[in-house]
Amino acid sequence: MLSDARLVAAKDLRIEMRSKVATNQVLPFALVVLILFAFALNQDPPALAAAAPGLYWVAVLFSALLAVQRSFAIESADAAGEGMRLSGLDPAGIFLGKAAAVAVQLAVLEVLLAAGMAVLYGARLQDPAMLVASAGAATVGLASAGVLYAALAAELSVRETLLPLLLLPVLAPVLMSAARAWQDSMSGRPGLGVPWAELLVVFAVVYVSLGVVVAGPVMEVT
Amino acid sequence: MNPIVSRRASLVTGAVGLTALVGIAATVWLGLWVTPPAVGMGNLVRLLYIHPPVAWVCYLAFGVATAASLAYLWPRTRSRSWDRLAGASAELGVVFAALTLVTGSIWGYPTWGTWWTWDARLTTTALLAVLYVGYLAIRKVPGSPHVVARRSAVVAVLAFVDVPVNYLSVYWWKTLHQTGTVLDPSKQLKVHGIMAWTLLLGFVSFTLAYAWILVQRYRVAALEDHRDSDGLTSAIAERIAEGAGSPTRGTPSAAPAPTVSTSPAAASLGGNGAGSLARGVSSELDGASSVVAK
Amino acid sequence: MAPAVHLRDALALAGRFPALAGVDVDVEAGEVVVVRGANGAGKTSLLRLCAGLLALTSGEGRVVGHDLRTRRREVRRHVGLLGHSNHLYDDLTVEENIRFGVASGGGRLDGVAAAMDHFGLRGRLAGVPAGRCSTGQRRRCALAVLLARSPMLWLLDEPHSGLDPEGRHLLGEMIRRGSQGGATVLVATHEGDPFASVDVAASGPNPREIVMGGGLVVSDRPASMAAAGS
Numbered sequence: 001m002l003s004d005a006r007l008v009a010a011k012d013l014r015i016e017m018r019s020k021v022a023t024n025q026v027l028p029f030a031l032v033v034l035i036l037f038a039f040a041l042n043q044d045p046p047a048l049a050a051a052a053p054g055l056y057w058v059a060v061l062f063s064a065l066l067a068v069q070r071s072f073a074i075e076s077a078d079a080a081g082e083g084m085r086l087s088g089l090d091p092a093g094i095f096l097g098k099a100a101a102v103a104v105q106l107a108v109l110e111v112l113l114a115a116g117m118a119v120l121y122g123a124r125l126q127d128p129a130m131l132v133a134s135a136g137a138a139t140v141g142l143a144s145a146g147v148l149y150a151a152l153a154a155e156l157s158v159r160e161t162l163l164p165l166l167l168l169p170v171l172a173p174v175l176m177s178a179a180r181a182w183q184d185s186m187s188g189r190p191g192l193g194v195p196w197a198e199l200l201v202v203f204a205v206v207y208v209s210l211g212v213v214v215a216g217p218v219m220e221v222t
Numbered sequence: 223m224n225p226i227v228s229r230r231a232s233l234v235t236g237a238v239g240l241t242a243l244v245g246i247a248a249t250v251w252l253g254l255w256v257t258p259p260a261v262g263m264g265n266l267v268r269l270l271y272i273h274p275p276v277a278w279v280c281y282l283a284f285g286v287a288t289a290a291s292l293a294y295l296w297p298r299t300r301s302r303s304w305d306r307l308a309g310a311s312a313e314l315g316v317v318f319a320a321l322t323l324v325t326g327s328i329w330g331y332p333t334w335g336t337w338w339t340w341d342a343r344l345t346t347t348a349l350l351a352v353l354y355v356g357y358l359a360i361r362k363v364p365g366s367p368h369v370v371a372r373r374s375a376v377v378a379v380l381a382f383v384d385v386p387v388n389y390l391s392v393y394w395w396k397t398l399h400q401t402g403t404v405l406d407p408s409k410q411l412k413v414h415g416i417m418a419w420t421l422l423l424g425f426v427s428f429t430l431a432y433a434w435i436l437v438q439r440y441r442v443a444a445l446e447d448h449r450d451s452d453g454l455t456s457a458i459a460e461r462i463a464e465g466a467g468s469p470t471r472g473t474p475s476a477a478p479a480p481t482v483s484t485s486p487a488a489a490s491l492g493g494n495g496a497g498s499l500a501r502g503v504s505s506e507l508d509g510a511s512s513v514v515a516k
Numbered sequence: 517m518a519p520a521v522h523l524r525d526a527l528a529l530a531g532r533f534p535a536l537a538g539v540d541v542d543v544e545a546g547e548v549v550v551v552r553g554a555n556g557a558g559k560t561s562l563l564r565l566c567a568g569l570l571a572l573t574s575g576e577g578r579v580v581g582h583d584l585r586t587r588r589r590e591v592r593r594h595v596g597l598l599g600h601s602n603h604l605y606d607d608l609t610v611e612e613n614i615r616f617g618v619a620s621g622g623g624r625l626d627g628v629a630a631a632m633d634h635f636g637l638r639g640r641l642a643g644v645p646a647g648r649c650s651t652g653q654r655r656r657c658a659l660a661v662l663l664a665r666s667p668m669l670w671l672l673d674e675p676h677s678g679l680d681p682e683g684r685h686l687l688g689e690m691i692r693r694g695s696q697g698g699a700t701v702l703v704a705t706h707e708g709d710p711f712a713s714v715d716v717a718a719s720g721p722n723p724r725e726i727v728m729g730g731g732l733v734v735s736d737r738p739a740s741m742a743a744a745g746s
Contacts (some may be wrong), residue, residue, distance in 0.1 A: 365531060
């Protein structure tokens, strides 16, 4: 399972390095979202700084949606995903590999986007250990739940419209917890964020293990 | 004559339905005319006899949908009847979730001064409704019956797993940093006497109503499957006739003779084979007949 | 040795459409079988069923000794399907695609170079992204994956499409060698005479021709009889 996962993750990341969709499209999109929030909130600096963590995680959430869609778009061209299924790769390995590749892309995006947030919203990134820990857990949760649902929708003709409907409500707790953990850290109350980070870890563990268990039925499309 | 629901079964469900309707009517009568207004809330308290039972049915329906989905995914208990049950229950769950939110809002506005509040229970219920709307959406995506059943069951289970995490996060979100809960302690209710009995009647009646509609919805789904498996029989016959009708088309020009000589066999298979094959298939697909009569 | 393919009354649904309406087929290990039939006769569905891609709705089905219902993953490990798609990633090079295809299929990577050689994919072409390759070159890539994996059962669905005469010849060579090496080969085609340059008849001890129609096998006989009939 793990060697299959490594193979798939390496393949996905290599494709990403070549096509640069994450850096050339998803990241600029996330930055545009951050800027739009600023317009929507009337460019009011105190309001923006206060709302920064929530807006940041909304932008990450949308980017995660794009990233998982992209992750399965490469599989539907020339029926490559069918090729993977045909080759007898462990479905759990495919799930873990794709989730890992998405998580790596999201992590890079989060770092760049955090810098953007600091500049645009004047937010102060205090307590980096807590920020990184909660963001790490949130990223694993976003990637695993996202890949699981995207795999479910991948072979359907209505996937573009169905995936957000299925996925975003599921990710609501991640959004809430991550935003809250970051808010506590950035407003200088680091201890308060700990339960939120723990909740993020629980979510990540639950969806990674669920993904491993149900990857078989999810990826078997006939 | 309905081929798959026995007369006795339909009498039993009819009785359940009648009891449910009478029970709800009695609840309304007791709730509106017999029970007294409450001290803090006045006449608003009468929503007590509707809102909690409706909310309970909503959670019950989602619970049943999840349990049925798990039963479908478990290989030993896999059967399309679980899938039908899950779909029927989830539909009712969404309806009752909407009723819960509406009655809650109607109660909330005069009591709390707002139609909506980001309370843990409210928010979780709303998210639950949205999750199962997604579930119903994926049920409608076409595919062969077992494929649809499997992916729906996975979505139902994934959605349900999300519920506790959701509840916890919303609960903390509201309570960890802010003091005071939504319910003002001075407005807490004391439920006693006729009020308690009316509330209990409400719970029982709405649960019976749920069971009644669930069974009816399940039967409709079973009939649909029955119709589809009939359709499959004729589809198989048509499919076979397609080949028997024009056996030589597309075969290589090098060898028409042996092909033609075999085609009567194929044609006779088309006549007899389709029926027996489809009978086998409808048992594979859990043809509705055996499961509904219970 | 278990038969390569054993189907009894096999019914497979595509959505609600019975793509295969009760197929009976037995293929011994090492045979080369040509599957013919009109468009929509069920050739592709038959191959996809054997590859474990299409679910067996009712009937019996065993492929390389594994049950199609319960052990699809084992079936896939031992089966190579070349369908209408080539399963290539546009952003990976020819060589990377082939290596990924072979590695994910559990094949040994030391056969990759020889397979690429066989289909003329070495040299400059190896480093070209698959997205910039022509249809025929992409087909060659997919064939090279199959050759390097060398599974027990080869399922070739219209393998000639997009191939030039040289490519067709190389494909014929590959089938011949594969069959000599003990592989079972099913080739589906609706072309009139696709084997002008392939010479299937010479490739196995008992080459057969199956004709499908209406989701059923309507005729099944050795290819030598077909030749005699003309």
